[in-house]
Amino acid sequence: MVWILCLLGLVAVSVTANQCDNHANGCSIPFNLNYFYKDLFTPSCNKHDICYAC
Template sequence: MTGLILSLGIFLVICQLGCLEVSGSDCSRYSNGCSIPFGANFFFKQTFTPACDRHDACYKCGVMWNLSRRRCDHTFKDHLKRICRQTFRNPSFNYVRCKFVASIYYAAVRAGGGMGFKTRPKPWCTPAVRACLPI
């Protein structure tokens, strides 16, 4: 029984470390989260918030570091998929559903995000924001 509890504890620590990697630095201060039109509560909205936060920072400040909208969007897609891999076991229904919904989020920003990408950075775009952007 002690071995099982120890194994579970180690597993939870490893899971937390993986989750911290997804979150990275606190990028939420540069974001409005996963904004969905009309405030709808879409699938995985909370789960995907770290990716949405980074994507918002990229849209608002990325131009300072020569990041294109396409680069911001592709990094967003990669981050969503990584969240699915780290959150759900593959293969599982939730993993497949997560990846499907991630593709919807990505398609939405590609189709409708053009006006959100800033060609002039926001005044608060400082080197501190760089940690939230793609390398």
């Protein structure tokens, strides 16, 4: 019975992909330090942000 409640909870909190994009903001770097590989890692940072938000 517990697994049924968990399944219902997952269905109730589902989101769409376009909602997740609003939470992606690239890579955050402390103190605005220059980061040589920032452009390279930005797509991965955005995916990481989406995992936290959705």
